[in-house]
Amino acid sequence: MYTSVEVLGFAREASWLPWAVQYFFLIGISVAAFSLSLPGLVWRLPEWRGVSRRALLAALVCGLAAPVALLADLHQPGRFLNFYLHPNLGSWMAWGSFFIPLYLLGLGLYAWLCLRPQLAVLAGRGDKLAAAYRVLAYGGHDNPGAIRAAAVLAGIGGVLVMLYTGMEVMVVQARPLWHSPLLPLLFLMTALTGGIGLTSLFEALTGQRAAAPLLNRWLERGQWATLLLLAAWLGLGVSGLSASAADALAAMQASFGWLVTGAWLFASSLLTLWLARSRRDSLLLPALFALHGAWLVRWVVFIGGQNLPKMGSASHAYFLTLTPDSLLGIIGMAGLCLTIYIALTSVIPWDEPAEA
Template identity: 65%
Template structure:
């Protein structure tokens, strides 16, 4: 007697490509970095002055690069305009099209208000007539209006919270992907966003040789890794104990997969290594920064690209292969190039290694 076993597999191209990974990484890092600007630039805490200035630079560079990655993922501007022409207010993705302009506009206003005194000082110090005129026009009097800074900070904080909320929930609500359909996705994205923001801020500080900020930054990097590890442990426990049907489905689907076992071990191992370096070697700013950034980006790659590889039905994994195309490796390189160009432009125009007190923040 013969038994027939039929194995079904559904293979389809990934809908969310590396552009999406870049966007979620950059916009999350920007929103989280904005909150790191508040202690030094709004509340006037002297020990945060240098960190907050570097965080403002991170928020600007990532915040200006992220929408370009999003438009590239949509492949044509018309798709983005369709969110406004035909809004579907029951969709979190549609709501995101309103949250992004709110956050970016608020961030630009907030940054301008914080930097006005420095722009005025640069206008007075600049010998070239044309560049001095540009600084003077941008300073618009150069007044240090703390009330305006606080108001802009409130608006931007609202936009940043909405960014962190919508980017997590729009992934969580997709029931067809078991790895995404869990309430722990939004807090995991937010926690790794703060880890990435701290790592990027530390990287910028190291590039400007502000190693005096290392103890503060590494302490916060260590704290972010504890939070990420706790959330990962909670997700794993919810799947093993059966509290989350989606997490249990993922664990069942990847059971016996050496690739997924190595992926999870890599993610946890990199977080543990970052935690160890940040805790035991607080002066090693650069290495801890790079590892924190790696963990934030790797989590999004595993979540989005790996989540689409797990089959909805059947037993066939759909492994994504990174190709040297605009939708693949070239897209990642192009986003990095735009990021670098904005960074060079901003750091060439303004000195970001000045303390926050230069903008009038109290010490």
């Protein structure tokens, strides 16, 4: 009697490259930062006034850079155009092609209405850009009603963007690390902590440290929620209540690299929580660790999720290389964000409240 055992292993290159990580990272932070701009710029809460201006700056920087990463991930603009020429309304990715412009249009209109009074003040200073400021200000009136309407438009777009970015990954049943109802919530919470982190970083860069306790309180709450979601996913996998989580854990358990990655994910989340709780007046360290955590979750989900075998027993390791689709692309996107930040802060002061 003969017994045969067949072990299958197919080597596949990653189809979702670091461009996807960067897009999901940037668009999530943009939406989260936009939400942080609402208390000061829409609801006019005094303690949020300065913070919300820096949050709006963060939303613009990431919102303007994110589509570049998305187009790069599609490899050619024509693929994005194809979503409109031949829409597949049964695909979350196709719906995203409509949600993204809605959010960016609303964000641009909202930012312009919020900045219009300050543009009018800048126009009155008589410098070489005065004529441009005057045109952009378009009268310079502060219109709370129009700001609220634009905020509703951007808010609807932002909610839809966060919904589709979570759902288009979650629905992929072939990837056990992706197919979890907790994934959209994890993306949402880490986007919030990342948005707080980038806003805190901009606060530090502009020398505005008074809002550190306020931002760290919200960062602490976001980190608690993130840790609870990670613990819930782990519990579902260990108990077997979630077949996809159990399959992902089974594929990870023999890998020392996955053990280190998972340990660092939990440890860095705990460290961020500790920094937010114990260093209320600190901005830089909590900000950097919050951004690191938001990036790490997306890297583990996208790149790590593709490393796990869809069938058979072979894992597929991904290595960063000096190519535009890998390390050079990451550096290039960081440079683009820095360029947008320099451009926006060069023409508009963000370290002082707008004046009517």
